[in-house]
Amino acid sequence: MKKILLAFDGTHFSNGAFEFARWLNETEPVLVTGAFLPQAQAANMWSYADGMSGPMFVPLVEERDTEVMKANISKFETLCRKHNIEYRVHEDTFDFALPELKAETRFADVLIIGSEVFYENLGGKLNDYLHDVLHKAECPVIVVPENYAFPKTNVLCYDGSDSSVYAIKQFAYIFPELAKQPTMLVYIHKDGTNNLPQQVNIEELTARHFSDLTLMKLDMSADKHFGTWMNNREAAMLVAGSFGRSALSELVRKSLVKDVITEHKLPVFIAHR
Template sequence: MKKVIIAFDGANFSEGAFDFARKMNELSPILLTGIFLPQINYSALWSYSSAAIGSGVVIPMLEEGDIATIEQHIERFKGLCQMHGIEHRVHQDFMDFALPELKQETRFADLLILASESFYEYLGVSEPNVFLKDAIHNSECPVLVVPELYNFPEKNILTYDGSESSVYAIKQFAYLFPEFKENKTVLLYAGPGDEIALPEEQNIEELCSRHFTDLTLFKLDVDPKKHFAVWSSEREGSIIVCGSFGRSSISMLFKKSFVSDVIRDHKLPVFIASR
């Protein structure tokens, strides 16, 4: 049984994120922990910590209306979990809960689920990099970003750039979602220039073919910075797997269009794992 955290912001209950967790539970029972973050400026919350309390950092107080909304969402979460037979927990101390506490929770979890749209709305930005980059780097378990409207995965897109991070993400995905092993799976590589061969092609093929029974290796021949989001948007029913932002010239190919554009367009679930 996997332990999964699902984090909601104070003003939104993500049906898409919960639906993904529900379907996970149907495939294999999970323990689902609901965390309800206050409706405040998420972009600054990673900097809050117990050490910062003594340095004058003040976390905004919640209004009564916000508290009532969060309590309604908590009851909805409990009711849906009971309806669908999901073992669940709820953190009741949401008034003092900020993202450093969420980071601590992820240390003891297998997966963190976030909704893409709701966190955008209160960030007030069109690019997810600032929040998601912080979330990914601070989370101590893989992160799954889920749009509100999507098709549950019947296909896997494993992005690979030859880096340690991309291989780690593929392995974590395989370990966490063995139920997806029979999905049509594309190992997608986008190398610089005219480079055709995949780095360590034999090794990565041996690894992936052990976990995914219907595997295809594919070299993306277009500029991924410009066209990856379009390419992926045409593959409904897919889940995209990637590692954390890397520093190499190869991994940077995925940095903008992959993480920013795909998540911004709210079309496909994205699984991100960093170590």
């Protein structure tokens, strides 16, 4: 049984994120922990947990927002009982900020967040707040739009880097049931080369975990066109990595994955070391 961490902006309930957790539970029973955060008002709320100087800042939750959060928690509990999902709600979530969310991710298999509702108050953009969540989370993150088809295929984004291989392995380890679906390993060209890096090794690895596997090389300009190519695929999930903890995700900073997330059409699985 997997532990799924489901994070909500406390005043906005993401039905898309919950439905994805429900779908996973139908595939294989999971434990879902609901985390209800105060409204995101700053991009640097991780900082006080990282030992930075200066006063500790935790966003205040107005009385009205507190009532909305309580209603959303009640909705979450009702839906979990309705769909026979084992669940937890941590009682201290009214004081939640990003450092607490980071600590929660350390003890979860995967974090699910809604790409639209969770960031509604920040203009619906792939902003620094989302960058921080993706970068600081200590487990893989699934970013889910509100309206989508449950994935029937997987697209593994491979560029030869260790981080892309790491993401592929994490996806296979955590979701072996989804690895049985038709899967495409997409190689993103770099420096004009048409050679698949470590082709024998990546084929040996992925073929062990993905029983219906196809390899594909894209000769398009990935930075400009990959998002469009990906978003035209129906009922798919994108699996992507990042380049370590020393900087924000290179894949997210570029349009390679950002375009897929901001179009709000497909779920995206992101993992980094």
